[in-house]
Amino acid sequence: MTTKQFVEQIEGEASIYFDIKDDKVEFATITFPHFRGMESILKGKSALDALVITPRVCGICGHAHLMATVRALEDVYKNSSNPVSLSTKAEVIREFTLVIEMIQNHFKWIYLSIIPELIKLTQTTRIQTPLKGAYASSLASKAIAVFAGQWPHSSYMLPGGITSDPTNIDILKATSYLDELILFFEKETLGVTLEQFLSFESCKDFASLQSDVGFIESTLIDVRMNTKGFAYDRFLVIGKHNFSKPSKMKHTRSFHVESALVKSVKPYAPQEKSFALNAVYKDDYYETGPLARSMSNAVPVIKNIHRRFKDSAYSRVMARVFELASLMQEAKLLLEKIDITQPSYNKPVDFSKISGSGVGVVEAPRGPLLHRVEVQNGVITSYEIITPTQFNIGSSTQENPTPAQKAMIGVSEAEAMFIFKTFDVCSVCTTH
Amino acid sequence: MHSNLAKPRLLWLQGVTCNGNTHSFLNLHSLEQLLSKFELLYHPSLPALFSLEDLSKCHQKCDILIFEGTYDPMMQRDGISLEKWLQHYSSCARYVIAVGTCASFGGIFKASAPERSSGVLFDADKKSGPLVTIEQKVINLSGCPIHPEWLEYVLMMISAQKEILLDELHRPRELYSNLAHHGCTRNEYFEWKVDAENFGEKEGCLYYTQGCRAPMTHASCNKILWNDVSSKTRVGTPCFGCTESDFPRRDLFSTKTNMSIPVDVPLGVSKRSYLTLAGIAKTFHIKRLEGKLIDYKTVR
Numbered sequence: 001m002t003t004k005q006f007v008e009q010i011e012g013e014a015s016i017y018f019d020i021k022d023d024k025v026e027f028a029t030i031t032f033p034h035f036r037g038m039e040s041i042l043k044g045k046s047a048l049d050a051l052v053i054t055p056r057v058c059g060i061c062g063h064a065h066l067m068a069t070v071r072a073l074e075d076v077y078k079n080s081s082n083p084v085s086l087s088t089k090a091e092v093i094r095e096f097t098l099v100i101e102m103i104q105n106h107f108k109w110i111y112l113s114i115i116p117e118l119i120k121l122t123q124t125t126r127i128q129t130p131l132k133g134a135y136a137s138s139l140a141s142k143a144i145a146v147f148a149g150q151w152p153h154s155s156y157m158l159p160g161g162i163t164s165d166p167t168n169i170d171i172l173k174a175t176s177y178l179d180e181l182i183l184f185f186e187k188e189t190l191g192v193t194l195e196q197f198l199s200f201e202s203c204k205d206f207a208s209l210q211s212d213v214g215f216i217e218s219t220l221i222d223v224r225m226n227t228k229g230f231a232y233d234r235f236l237v238i239g240k241h242n243f244s245k246p247s248k249m250k251h252t253r254s255f256h257v258e259s260a261l262v263k264s265v266k267p268y269a270p271q272e273k274s275f276a277l278n279a280v281y282k283d284d285y286y287e288t289g290p291l292a293r294s295m296s297n298a299v300p301v302i303k304n305i306h307r308r309f310k311d312s313a314y315s316r317v318m319a320r321v322f323e324l325a326s327l328m329q330e331a332k333l334l335l336e337k338i339d340i341t342q343p344s345y346n347k348p349v350d351f352s353k354i355s356g357s358g359v360g361v362v363e364a365p366r367g368p369l370l371h372r373v374e375v376q377n378g379v380i381t382s383y384e385i386i387t388p389t390q391f392n393i394g395s396s397t398q399e400n401p402t403p404a405q406k407a408m409i410g411v412s413e414a415e416a417m418f419i420f421k422t423f424d425v426c427s428v429c430t431t432h
Numbered sequence: 433m434h435s436n437l438a439k440p441r442l443l444w445l446q447g448v449t450c451n452g453n454t455h456s457f458l459n460l461h462s463l464e465q466l467l468s469k470f471e472l473l474y475h476p477s478l479p480a481l482f483s484l485e486d487l488s489k490c491h492q493k494c495d496i497l498i499f500e501g502t503y504d505p506m507m508q509r510d511g512i513s514l515e516k517w518l519q520h521y522s523s524c525a526r527y528v529i530a531v532g533t534c535a536s537f538g539g540i541f542k543a544s545a546p547e548r549s550s551g552v553l554f555d556a557d558k559k560s561g562p563l564v565t566i567e568q569k570v571i572n573l574s575g576c577p578i579h580p581e582w583l584e585y586v587l588m589m590i591s592a593q594k595e596i597l598l599d600e601l602h603r604p605r606e607l608y609s610n611l612a613h614h615g616c617t618r619n620e621y622f623e624w625k626v627d628a629e630n631f632g633e634k635e636g637c638l639y640y641t642q643g644c645r646a647p648m649t650h651a652s653c654n655k656i657l658w659n660d661v662s663s664k665t666r667v668g669t670p671c672f673g674c675t676e677s678d679f680p681r682r683d684l685f686s687t688k689t690n691m692s693i694p695v696d697v698p699l700g701v702s703k704r705s706y707l708t709l710a711g712i713a714k715t716f717h718i719k720r721l722e723g724k725l726i727d728y729k730t731v732r
Contacts, residue, residue, distance in 0.1 A: 006510055008484045009477055011451050013509065033508065036448055041543045048685040052672055056540050056576065059451030090632075108458075112477050130478055131464050138459040142659045149667035150658035151459075152452045153577055156669045158685065163631045163668035167726070173661070341728040344668075345632025428450055 004271070005417060009112070011060055012427025014393075016420065017271045018413055025416045028408045030395040031267075031274035038432040042383040047073055047351045047375050050383065051155045054371065057385065057432045060108065062152050063101040063144065064364035065385075067094060068371040070157040072360030073351075076375050077159060080356035082349045089342035090161035095241060096174075096334040097144045098362065099327050101151070103181070104140035105365035106290075106324040108133045109424050110189065114317060115212065118219045121418045126215070132188055136181060143177040143331075146170050161345035168340060175335050182328055189213055190325070197325050200301045203308065203318070213321055220314045228411050229313025229419040231403035235292035236281055236391065238262070238370070239363030243330050247296040248281065252306070254296065257281075259361050262370060264386055267395040276430040278394025278402060279386050287311060287403040288367025288391045289424065291319035299326070313407065316422045352378035364388055366424050387429040393420070440591065442470040443487070443494035443521055447514055448541040448549065449501025451476060452577035453532040459659060460580035469591045470496070488512045490520040496590060497525040498583075502534040502541035503562060504549040515562070518552065522563055528552060528570045529586055536572035536601075537677040553602060557677040572602040576674035581656050582607050601677060603650070611699060612646035612671045615654030616663070622647070625713040626721045631668055634725050638670045640694060643686045645673030647698035 001021075007014045012034055019027040038057050042050055054069045055062035077084045111133025119126050141151040147164050148154035156163045164170075182194055190197050191211025200206065206217040220226065235249040238259050248257040264277035278285075286292070291311060294302035302322060305315050355378075360371040367388030374382040394402040401409070404423050408416035444454070454476045460466060472480040473494055474487055482492065488510035499522075505515040522528050530552050533539035537551045553561045553570040563570050573582050586604060589596045597605040613622070621628070621637035628636025638644035646654075649671055653663045664671055672684045688695040697706040 006485050011476075012446075013484065034448070035544070036450075036541055037544045041540070046683050046685075049680070049682065052680065052684050053540065056450045056452065059449075059453070059455040059577070062450070062452065108477070116479065128479055134458040134460075134463055134478075137455075138461065138659070141459050142661050145659035145661040147667065149662050149664040149669050150653075152455050154664075154669070155672070155684075156664075156667055158631060161632050165632055165634045165668060167634075343632060345630055347630055 002271070003413065005413070007417070007420065007425070010421070010425040010427050011058065011429070012431075014425065014427055015272060016417070018416065020413060023412060024410055025408050025413060027398045027401075028405055028416065029269045029271065030393055030404065031269045031272040032276040032427055032431045033272070033274070034427065034431050035275040036432060039383045039385060042380050045380050047076070047354070047373070047378050047380055048158065050373070050380060051158055054385070055153050055155060058426060058429045059152050060105055060426065061101060061364050061366075061429065063098055063148070063154065064362050064369050065371070066155060066157055067098050067362045068360040068369045070094075070159060070360065071362060072358045072371040072373045073159045075358030075360060076354060076356045076373060077348055077358075079358055080354050082354060084160050084348045085346050086161055087342040087344070087346065088337075089339055090344055092334050092337045093147050093162055093164070093166070094157055096331060097148050098241070099243065099331045099334065100140050100144050102365045103324060103327050103331065104137040106320055106327070107136040107140065109320065110212070110216070110324070111136075113421055113424070114216065117418050117421050118216065121223060121414060122219060136184055139177055139181045139184065143174045143181070146174040146177070158345075159351075160348045161343070163345070165344045166338070166340060171335060171338055171340070178328070178331055178335065185325070185328065194325055194328060198329060202301065202304045205301070206318075216317065216321065220317060223415075225317070225418075226309040226312050226314035228415060229316065229407045229422060231287045231311050231407045232285060233311045234284070234286045235295050236286035236288050236368060237292050237296045237363065238368035239361050241363055242334070243327060244293050244363045245296045248286070249292070249295055252295065252303070259359055259370060262368075262386060264390060268397045269395045274395055276394065277390060278396055279390035285394070285396070285400070285402045286391060288388045289320070289365070290323040291316045292367060293363065294319045294323060313419045313422045320424065350378070351375070354378055366426055367391055385432050387426065387432065389423070389426045389430040392423045393425055393430070439469060439471045440495040441473055441493070442496045442498065443473040444475045444498045444500065445517055445521060446476055446509070447499065447501030447503045447535065448507055448544055449532070449534060453500045456577040457580045457583060460584055461660065462584065466584055466587060470587070484510050488517070490516065493524040494521055495526050496587070497521045497528045498531055499528060499535045499552050500531045502538055502544065502549045503552050504545050505562070506545070506548065518562060522552075522566060522569070525569065527590055528563060528566075529583070530570060530572045531578050531583060533574045533576045533674055533679050536574040536603075537679070539576060540680055554677060557601065567602070570602050571596060571598065571604065573607075574601070574603060574675040574677070575651065576679060579653070579656055579658060599650070607652050608650040608675065610650070610652045610655055612649040612651040612653045612665070612675075613698070614652075616646055616665045618665060621721060623713070624716065624718055624721055625710050626718070628668070633668065635721070638665060638668070639687065641687050642670045643684055644670035646671035648696050649673040649676055651675040
């Protein structure tokens with residue numbers, strides 16, 4: 001029997017077609033219906049205009065797109081023998097706003113996605129608190145706006161640096177927003193201090209928590225999500241940052257990774273047209289995102305969880321929750337590193353004199369985001385975007401399923417719907 | 433005490449979009465108070481009374497329809513064309529609020545299907561969208577994205593049954609009679625025609641070289657600050673004119689000039705007046721405006 005489930009509130013929508021046998025999912029295909037044609041919109045535009053256009057791929061991770069674009073354009077400069085030099089200050093500030101956007105994303109995922117889904121799955125009467133997510137995200141946005149002017153849809157990074165030139169007042173302001181956010185996180189989400197939480201080494205440590213994170217963790221165990229939702233136990237991290245280590249992982253073994261080996265292939269979705277392409281690394285599917293990054297970084301508590309529960313839905317969820325905490329610490333360190341006396345921007349050669357190709361890779365909230373661009377005398381002739389959700393939630397055949405498809409096999413339809421959301425789906429990015 | 437039934441019923445529907453307005457709205461500091469005044473039928477990320485699947489049957493009615501994204505009649509949500517969604521919910525609504533430049537004028541995503549896409553009332557600056565026959569209901573909140581307080585203002589005015597004065601592009605005058613230039617911290621540089629030499633500096637005006645559209649753009653970005661904190665021009669990013677019907681223009685980081693004079697002069701100012709004033713201003717050399725505001729390296 002095939003059933004169709006319409007999935008909403010995932011930055012757009014998707015449909016999942018389930019093949020059900022004996023009340024368990026035998027196979028599922030996934031379709032994303034909305035096409036926008038970002039790549040063709042970019043063609044023929046001035047290279048720098050991409051800095052304004054690509055953040056509009058996505059309302060929740062536009063900053064990651066901005067950073068992928070600026071890295072791709074800087075790569076074009078480099079490949080045409082006109083390398084751009086960046087001050088440490090510009091690099092640190094870019095990194096800070098990217099990290100904060102991730103924090104914003106993870107908060108929304110906790111309060112607008114995963115807690116409501118757990119309540120739905122267990123049919124408990126717990127009161128939803130979506131506005132906690134909105135409040136925390138709005139605080140995070142303020143910290144971005146100090147340097148980037150606004151969030152969403154800032155375009156403050158450009159080849160050679162950033163447009164802003166902060167004073168100590170700005171740094172203090174950003175620090176104060178971040179501190180407020182950490183206090184909120186400790187009080188409302190964790191139930192312990194950030195420092196205590198980050199010192200956790202085993203999943204047993206979570207058991208003492210009487211908080212939103214405690215609810216998430218204990219409910220996941222109650223519904224046995226530590227025994228469900230397994231994908232390939234293969235992970236991919238490609239974006240290079242302080243908080244991430246590029247790596248291709250099979251179980252716990254780490255291998256060298258090359259962004260050039262990523263390509264997109266046509267989806268398999270017989271019931272409905274899907275506009276999302278699947279992303280593969282050398283023809284294979286890999287899981288991306290917080291669990292992948294934590295495995296590659298060998299985060300002790302996530303390694304401990306993985307040793308017990310492999311790449312289960314439990315591990316995936318807890319990795320994202322834990323990453324939120326470690327990103328907060330990372331953001332604090334980054335703010336301390338900013339040296340305001342350095343230049344914000346080193347002017348590169350005029351783009352109209354530049355031709356060539358470039359690749360920009362960043363770690364976005366859901367995993368590697370790749371932008372590949374070709375430029376002819378400063379004009380974009382080709383632009384390709386590959387987003388993390390394309391890695392995690394493509395739709396392939398029964399013989400070679402994508403991570404999300406694989407993770408949904410063998411569980412009930414309701415559990416599969418929950419497992420689908422543990423990947424933190426971004427529909428708009430997927431179809432860009 | 434007001435019963436729930438007395439609250440206006442609010443429906444947030446999306447066309448071709450990036451969700452930017454949805455997320456910008458979540459930044460509103462008074463979100464809870466605002467939402468308490470309405471009955472939320474649907475929102476793309478907040479819990480609401482109905483699912484999109486419930487609403488696609490077009491059996492419900494709303495009082496206020498918020499529309500985000502470019503209108504493409506062929507686009508489907510839950511298998512129902514946008515044409516049908518918009519037709520049904522706009523006909524029962526008392527107000528249709530187009531949030532964002534895509535919904536107002538077509539915006540960025542008009543380019544996805546230019547031959548059939550537009551804003552809900554306007555296609556760029558031509559009033560030829562699908563809601564022409566009920567244009568009196570339509571309020572445009574252009575901007576890519578909208579500032580959450582702009583939407584708060586409109587919803588609170590509706591809730592209080594106050595009249596909202598609109599400009600010729602159906603934008604609230606109280607929000608769009610200003611220019612993005614008003615309140616810019618670089619105004620003195622504009623007055624004395626001192627250019628920003630580069631990006632990444634506190635000093636200088638971005639209008640002459642870096643493509644800033646603030647003196648030609650109706651918006652209150654430097655009056656109602658973004659995220660309560662800042663604005664593009666305050667952090668040295670040029671205004672891209674995202675609230676106007678011709679957004680996105682091309683070559684957004686450079687000023688189009690003719691004999692080194694900007695081709696587009698400040699709104700409502702004749703070229704001659706502008707040139708006269710600029711010519712005079714440029715003859716003065718004001719040392720304070722030519723140097724660094726703060727020199728961290730040499731001043732102790």
